Amino acid sequence: MRARIAEILDRLSPAERKVAELVAADPEGAMGANLAGLARSAGVSEPTVIRFCRSLGLKGFADLRLALARGEAAAGPARHAITPDMPLPRVAEAVLDGAGEVLAALRASLDRAAIERAALALLRAARVEIWGCGASAALAQDLAFSLFGLCRGVAARHDPQMQAMAAAALDGDAVAICLCGTGRAPAMVALAKQAAEAGATVIALAPPHTPLAAAATLLLPCPLPDAPEPQAARLSRLAPLLLGDALAVSVSLLSPPAVRDRLARMQAARGD
Structure with a gap:
């Protein structure tokens, strides 16, 4: 997500850039915030946050939280596909890693x-x-x-x-x-x-x-x-x-x- 933000940073308006910098600096905080809270923290309006999301190619704030959740999960321990030759202890880890990603995505998209x-x-x-x-x-x-x-x-x-x-x-x-x-x-x-x-x-x-x-x-x-x-x-x-x-x-x-x-x-x- 930080890489995607860096790619579009120069094309953003000054207000959108405030949102971008806040999200890049604290993706976990942005993931746990609601729309009004993120706008307030960045010192911008809620429509500005939505415009920033769309500048990233996302449909809205819910998609931003989901993308952040997936990015944070991907930054943790690598989850491997379960294969027939995988050691049994690693199978349990892979299942739990996958469950953790589902929970993070669900938390981010919760309405x-x-x-x-x-x-x-x-x-x-x-x-x-x-x-x-x-x-x-x-x-x-x-x-x-x-x-x-x-x-x-x-x-x-x-x-x-x-x-x-x-x-x-x-x-x-x-x-x-x-x-x-x-x-x-x-x-x-x-x-x-x-x-x-x-x-x-x-x-x-x-x-x-x-x-x-x-x-x-x-x-x-x-x-x-x-x-x-x-x-x-x-x-x-x-x-x-x-x-x-x-x-x-x-x-x-x-x-x-x-x-x-x-x-x-x-x-x-x-x-x-």
Whole structure:
């Protein structure tokens, strides 16, 4: 990132250069800041920060944080692709290195406002449908377990026909949560569009800038891991799993006392 900034520094306006110098001097601080905070630290306006991002060839501030996270992860211990002849101790290190990069990218792209809006929508919903496809089917079941007792009418579905029938019965009082590791599965995108057209709130846990992200009412971004297959497929489960946990905890904290009391009784009944 410092090299990219150095390449364009002479072409930036004086205000944009302030942002560039701040980011180059403290990439970790910039990665952890929000748009208003970075603008305030640089002594410029928020639109100036956005213009700086676009001068770097990025779409906006979220992409800048993601690029910084990837750069910081790349600057750490090198992560190697897992190969058949790799020593077993190194395999564990490679898996953990990859997980660390996923967490850094997820932290950088986290949309706190979207998490809050999604949690409030779930609390208000009369029905919550959770749909997963492929490897995301198990994640849908896990999220349904976390939301059961907090929300009304929670159901997880992985069968395409059952998902289609459920989508046909949705209305404005419902929430549909769509999980897809690539964000490009045609059937899931079609379901999301159908649910949105019916007036339901559609929450997508998917990579940004994908068809599913575009079809959703609310996007909780799950950046794709920068790793070779099949390691990327395994790592891609981490972001939606953790975001699902964050969403469930947010719903729990926002729930009225009666809901929390009911959840406590359910936990006691199952011996937790």
